[in-house]
Structures are given as C-alpha cells and as structure tokens.
Amino acid sequence: MKINTMELPSGKSTALYSSKKAILPMLTLILLTTIPLYLYNNSPFITRSVEIRINSSVPLFQKNNLSLALHSPQNTTNDSTNVELDQKCVIFNGNWVPYPKEPYYTNETKCVIDDRQNCMKFGRPDTEFMKWRWKPDECELPLFNAVQFLELVRGKTLAFVGDSVGRNQMQSLTCLLASAAYPVDVSEVQDTKFRRWLYTDYDFTMKALWSPLLVRTRDADPNGYSLNSRMNLYLDEADEAWATQIENVDIVIISAGQWFFRPFIYYEKGKVVGCHVCHRRNITDLTRYYGYRMAFRAAFRTILNHQNFKGLTILRTFSPAHFENGYWNEGGNCVRTRPLTKEEMKLDGYNLEFYLTQVEELRAAEIEGRKKGLKFRILDTTEAMAMRPDGHPNHYGHGPNENKTLADCVHWCMPGPIDTWNEFLLQMLKIEED
Ligand SMILES: *[C@@H]1O[C@H](CO)[C@@H](O)[C@H](O)[C@H]1NC(C)=O
Ligand SMILES: *[C@@H]1O[C@H](CO)[C@@H](O)[C@H](O)[C@H]1NC(C)=O
Numbered sequence: 001m002k003i004n005t006m007e008l009p010s011g012k013s014t015a016l017y018s019s020k021k022a023i024l025p026m027l028t029l030i031l032l033t034t035i036p037l038y039l040y041n042n043s044p045f046i047t048r049s050v051e052i053r054i055n056s057s058v059p060l061f062q063k064n065n066l067s068l069a070l071h072s073p074q075n076t077t078n079d080s081t082n083v084e085l086d087q088k089c090v091i092f093n094g095n096w097v098p099y100p101k102e103p104y105y106t107n108e109t110k111c112v113i114d115d116r117q118n119c120m121k122f123g124r125p126d127t128e129f130m131k132w133r134w135k136p137d138e139c140e141l142p143l144f145n146a147v148q149f150l151e152l153v154r155g156k157t158l159a160f161v162g163d164s165v166g167r168n169q170m171q172s173l174t175c176l177l178a179s180a181a182y183p184v185d186v187s188e189v190q191d192t193k194f195r196r197w198l199y200t201d202y203d204f205t206m207k208a209l210w211s212p213l214l215v216r217t218r219d220a221d222p223n224g225y226s227l228n229s230r231m232n233l234y235l236d237e238a239d240e241a242w243a244t245q246i247e248n249v250d251i252v253i254i255s256a257g258q259w260f261f262r263p264f265i266y267y268e269k270g271k272v273v274g275c276h277v278c279h280r281r282n283i284t285d286l287t288r289y290y291g292y293r294m295a296f297r298a299a300f301r302t303i304l305n306h307q308n309f310k311g312l313t314i315l316r317t318f319s320p321a322h323f324e325n326g327y328w329n330e331g332g333n334c335v336r337t338r339p340l341t342k343e344e345m346k347l348d349g350y351n352l353e354f355y356l357t358q359v360e361e362l363r364a365a366e367i368e369g370r371k372k373g374l375k376f377r378i379l380d381t382t383e384a385m386a387m388r389p390d391g392h393p394n395h396y397g398h399g400p401n402e403n404k405t406l407a408d409c410v411h412w413c414m415p416g417p418i419d420t421w422n423e424f425l426l427q428m429l430k431i432e433e434d
C-alpha cells in the first residue's frame with residue numbers, strides 16, 4: 001500500500017500507472033482518518049431559516065486594495081486560455097454565468113477525488129451546478145490551462161496549509177492538471193493529511209500540511225475529544241506541523257475557517273487570556289473572532305520571521321457554508337440547484353466578520369512583508385462562493401461504509417465551483433511571473 005520514493009518512475013506514463021495504484025488505497029486512508037469538520041452546536045451557520053438572505057449584495061470587495069488587478073495589453077477571444085485582459089480588472093468581483101460545456105474532469109478522471117466530495121459518483125441527480133463559470137465584472141477569466149500552470153510552477157513547491165477545505169482545493173488542482181500530467185505520491189509520512197505529490201516532468205511538488213487551527217492546540221476537554229470538545233489554543237505559537245515544513249516552499253496557500261467555531265481556551269505567552277464559549281466566570285469570552293484573528297496573526301508573523309522562507313504567501317479567504325432548513329446536526333442541508341445572484345446573496349454576520357478579520361491581518365502582513373521582500377496575496381473566493389449554495393456535496397459524497405445522515409454544506413463537490421479557485425490561482429501566478 002505504501003508507495004515509497006524508491007518506486008518513483010521517471011516517465012509520464014509510468015507515473016500515471018504508479019499514481020493510479022496509489023490513489024485508491026490513499027482515498028481509503030483519507031476516508032478512515034479524516035476528521036469531519038466540526039461544527040459547534042451554537043455555531044451560527046446553523047440556521048433554522050435561510051442562511052444567505054435575499055437582499056442586496058455587499059460591495060465591500062471592491063474596496064479591497066489587495067484584490068488582484070490584472071493588467072495586460074490585448075484581448076483576443078473571451079473563451080480561451082489565450083485571453084489577454086485589456087483593462088484593469090479585479091477578477092474576484094463578478095457573477096456566475098451559464099456555461100453549458102462539460103466540466104474539466106469527471107469522477108472517471110485519474111485524479112484525487114475524495115469520496116466525500118465525489119458528488120457524481122454518489123449519484124447527485126442534478127448536474128446544473130457544474131454548468132456555471134465565474135465572469136468577472138470587467139474582464140473574462142481565462143479557462144484553466146494545465147500546461148501553462150505546470151510551466152509556471154516548474155521546479156517549485158506549493159504547500160496547502162490549513163484545513164480540509166484547503167485540501168479540497170489541492171485535490172481540485174490535481175484534477176485540473178490531469179489533462180497534462182499525473183503526480184506520483186512521494187509522501188514522507190503515512191498520515192494522509194500530509195500528502196505530498198510530485199509532478200516528475202515538471203519537478204513540481206504539491207503538499208498538504210494539515211493544521212486546521214494554524215496555531216498549537218491541545219485537547220482540553222475532560223470528556224475527551226469529540227466534535228464539540230474544548231481545545232486550548234496557543235494563539236502566539238504557530239503549529240509546528242506546518243511552521244517547520246515551509247522551508248524552501250515557494251508558494252504557501254493558507255486556508256482556515258470552520259474549525260474556529262469550537263469552544264476554546266485562549267492562551268498567550270503561556271497564560272489564559274480568554275476563551276470562546278467556555279462558560280467560566282473568571283475567563284472572559286473573547287469571541288471566536290479573537291481566536292481567528294490571532295491565529296492568522298501568529299501564522300503570518302511566523303512566515304515573516306522565517307529564516308528560510310522566501311516565497312509567496314496566499315490567503316484563500318473564508319469559504320462560506322450553506323446549511324439551510326435546520327442545524328447542521330438536525331437535518332440541515334443544502335438542496336439548492338442554482339447559484340444565487342449577487343442581488344440574492346447577502347454576505348453578512350459571521351461570514352463577513354471572519355472574512356474582514358482575516359483580510360485585515362493579511363493587509364498588516366503585506367505591509368510588513370514589503371519591507372522584507374516577502375509577498376502576501378489574497379485569493380478572494382468568499383464572495384463568489386457565498387453565491388454557490390448549490391456547490392456542496394449535501395448528501396452526495398461519503399465513505400464506503402458510512403451511513404451519511406449529516407449533510408456536508410461546507411466542502412465543495414468536484415467537479416464544481418471550487419475549480420474556479422484554481423483558475424484564479426493560475427491568473428495570480430501569471431501576474432507574479434510578469
Ligand atoms: C435589504 O436590507 C435593507 C436594510 O439592510 C432594507 O432596508 C431593505 O428593505 C432590504 N431589501 C429587501 C428587498 O429585503
Ligand atoms: C486603497 O489604496 C488607495 C491608494 O493606493 C488609498 O488611498 C485608499 O485609502 C486604500 N483604501 C483602503 C480601503 O485601504
């Protein structure tokens with residue numbers, strides 16, 4: 001079952017064979033070991049009514065100075081990878097438009113699709129959710145071009161640091177790249193949460209560094225670990241699981257979100273500074289936003305002060321969940337089959353607060369980074385994904401022996417709207433290259 005580096009093939013076709021062998025056992029392992037996302041009972045995305053309310057949109061994304069501006073001389077066609085963008089354009093501001101063509105890949109494609117997100121395989125009856133493309137307001141978003149992507153990352157290492165939604169993006173990337181190359185598994189450890197893939201022809205390495213809370217944690221519940229158990233968060237200490245692994249990494253993509261709804265005791269300098277829903281009279285409840293802010297601050301500070309990190313840091317912004325019709329653990333689901341329009345979507349409440357919090361921390365890091373020659377960029381998916389309540393697995397995705405009673409309205413079906421994140425990523429890397 002273990003694919004070790006001794007078996008590393010050199011050519012593309014053998015790589016395909018090897019990776020194919022590797023994928024099935026690997027998926028099984030992921031399924032056995034992946035901890036589902038944990039939604040604390042009082043989590044606000046647990047809504048009894050419609051989570052994303054029907055009202056006007058929040059145009060705050062326009063004000064985001066870190067948003068990506070594309071400058072390019074000419075455009076030719078709008079629907080090809082050769083599109084050049086005429087005007088300055090923030091690609092993250094836009095709308096979903098119908099796109100009748102086939103998705104980039106299917107459940108039959110030789111790539112890494114976690115069963116939990118494999119909506120096709122588990123018979124999701126509607127397919128319309130795959131038939132939309134993101135249309136930036138002021139330009140076209142070029143289609144993903146696998147060869148172009150691989151050339152841009154030739155010789156580089158890309159690390160996905162954070163939670164399972166980050167891993168969802170990494171797996172989407174393996175599927176988008178499958179038209180050009182297959183990776184081989186060169187993981188150094190058995191733990192599938194630290195999977196490492198090598199695209200041999202491009203000497204491109206992609207790795208997952210599991211750290212859903214970004215900082216050091218300790219289980220601290222007298223009743224042991226469970227979905228709602230309390231944890232200690234050491235808010236000024238980046239989690240070594242990733243912090244010791246970014247040496248010589250060229251691109252780090254950070255993802256963190258839903259785990260911050262749990263009950264926590266917050267520590268700084270080894271002392272209790274507050275908590276989130278700990279129900280202790282002598283400890284101040286500092287809210288979930290405090291923990292979220294400080295975790296990002298610690299993560300960015302660690303990157304800024306890292307001796308051997310000279311790479312690009314990308315914050316992939318908060319990915320909204322879409323439970324409707326009940327709490328996540330009381331029948332809540334996500335049964336919509338169409339995106340919301342910008343007018344229908346309302347980004348507010350905790351979604352907005354999490355988003356703004358992390359963007360503020362990124363801005364601060366970006367300013368510090370400039371002094372040190374380190375780049376911090378935003379992969380701003382929040383608005384686009386807030387419009388996609390139809391893009392989650394709901395009940396169509398689960399492990400082989402699992403009786404899926406809980407709906408997953410957090411992760412994203414593959415193929416599906418998450419593939420757009422990698423279309424954004426490609427454009428960002430192109431700009432960094434220029
Ligand atoms: C949208 O919300 C605003 C206040 O935030 C309210 O004045 C307006 O009537 C709402 N519009 C609709 C269509 O509900
Ligand atoms: C955006 O940048 C401009 C100039 O670069 C600055 O004047 C403006 O205050 C910035 N806006 C925000 C919201 O940071």
Ligand SMILES: *[C@@H]1O[C@H](CO)[C@@H](O)[C@H](O)[C@H]1NC(C)=O
Nearest residue numbers: 073074075076078086139140
């Ligand atoms: C580029 O495309 C836009 C519409 O997508 C069009 O308005 C503009 O005229 C085009 N520019 C050139 C130079 O073709």
Ligand SMILES: *[C@@H]1O[C@H](CO)[C@@H](O)[C@H](O)[C@H]1NC(C)=O
Nearest residue numbers: 076077078079080097135140
């Ligand atoms: C460009 O997009 C418009 C609609 O957005 C479409 O009508 C037109 O046919 C497209 N052009 C090409 C060359 O694909």
Ligand SMILES: *[C@@H]1O[C@H](CO)[C@@H](O)[C@H](O)[C@H]1NC(C)=O
Nearest residue numbers: 107108109120121122123124
């Ligand atoms: C792909 O999905 C179809 C149903 O849409 C299913 O019949 C088929 O077995 C799936 N193939 C794989 C390899 O999962």
Ligand SMILES: *[C@@H]1O[C@H](CO)[C@@H](O)[C@H](O)[C@H]1NC(C)=O
Nearest residue numbers: 271272273274280281282283
């Ligand atoms: C809070 O009170 C408990 C006893 O009720 C004590 O064990 C704990 O150390 C106190 N915590 C702080 C931060 O003062």
Ligand SMILES: *[C@@H]1O[C@H](CO)[C@@H](O)[C@H](O)[C@H]1NC(C)=O
Nearest residue numbers: 331400401402403404405406
């Ligand atoms: C799955 O669980 C639900 C509720 O717990 C139950 O009603 C259903 O029969 C179970 N399905 C299977 C296939 O075991």
